[in-house]
Amino acid sequence: MALLEVEDVSKAFGSLKAVDGVSFKVEAGEIFGVAGPNGSGKSTLFNVITGIPFGPDRGRVKLGGVEIQGKSGNEIARLGLARTFQRETSFDGLTVFENALMGAGYGKPGRAESEVRERAAEALEFVGLTSVGFGRLAGELSVFDRKCLMLATAIAMEPRVLLLDEPASSLTKPEIETSIGLIRRTAERGITIVLIEHVLTFLMSLSQHLMVLNQGRVLAAGEPKTVIADERVVEAYLGTRRPAA
Numbered sequence: 001m002a003l004l005e006v007e008d009v010s011k012a013f014g015s016l017k018a019v020d021g022v023s024f025k026v027e028a029g030e031i032f033g034v035a036g037p038n039g040s041g042k043s044t045l046f047n048v049i050t051g052i053p054f055g056p057d058r059g060r061v062k063l064g065g066v067e068i069q070g071k072s073g074n075e076i077a078r079l080g081l082a083r084t085f086q087r088e089t090s091f092d093g094l095t096v097f098e099n100a101l102m103g104a105g106y107g108k109p110g111r112a113e114s115e116v117r118e119r120a121a122e123a124l125e126f127v128g129l130t131s132v133g134f135g136r137l138a139g140e141l142s143v144f145d146r147k148c149l150m151l152a153t154a155i156a157m158e159p160r161v162l163l164l165d166e167p168a169s170s171l172t173k174p175e176i177e178t179s180i181g182l183i184r185r186t187a188e189r190g191i192t193i194v195l196i197e198h199v200l201t202f203l204m205s206l207s208q209h210l211m212v213l214n215q216g217r218v219l220a221a222g223e224p225k226t227v228i229a230d231e232r233v234v235e236a237y238l239g240t241r242r243p244a245a
């Protein structure tokens, strides 16, 4: 059984079908890439899977075989699904350590404070935010460090599945390289990853499976090299078909 199963999920805004009958499965331990042109429904898909801020109009989402559509975002997170956002989100007025504590303590009311602190510190060190900077305000960090903090906070929640929404956006080339290594090591911790990204090289170097959306629908899915060579994918990205050989 796949760890995450999305079955015929749809979400409309008025007459706009942002996500239109999307189905896919993610196996435990894999990195599953999601690509697609602007406005193709990628972020909306993450929203409906996580219930933040809304679930699907129809369709089913199963985590470890348990249906989660219709549950609140909090409940879904407690069941083991965490996400990061396209834009860096953190509590800017709180310190780096306080932000990570929010993740480590989330949905675990019985956990001893010392253990919560240990989890938070470990997640921060893991993403490269060393204890020297634990007391800095999140709002003072660079874009890259803010992305690392968002990742650390999500990792501290100990999710089974982590959805990453454009982790490479606004990063420099060297930062993108660091980020690729970090995501790979996150998967090696046993966290299954679904990754939205515009930077195709980023997706190609990380994903075992790739799905391309266009206008809310699945355009192509499968082995990444085959998917990006698909004429429909080339056309959706470049707006033109390759000339016939």
Ligand SMILES: Nc1ncnc2c1ncn2[C@@H]1O[C@H](COP(=O)(O)OP(=O)(O)OP(=O)(O)O)[C@@H](O)[C@H]1O
Residues within 6 Å of the ligand: 013, 016, 018, 036, 037, 038, 039, 040, 041, 042, 043, 044, 045, 086
């Ligand atoms: N809350 C909303 N209300 C109305 N329309 C929305 C809302 N959220 C998304 N949309 C629309 O749904 C469509 C899909 O948007 P979405 O953000 O999911 O695409 P995307 O593939 O993530 O795009 P990008 O790559 O630019 O982030 C777009 O046409 C967008 O304008």
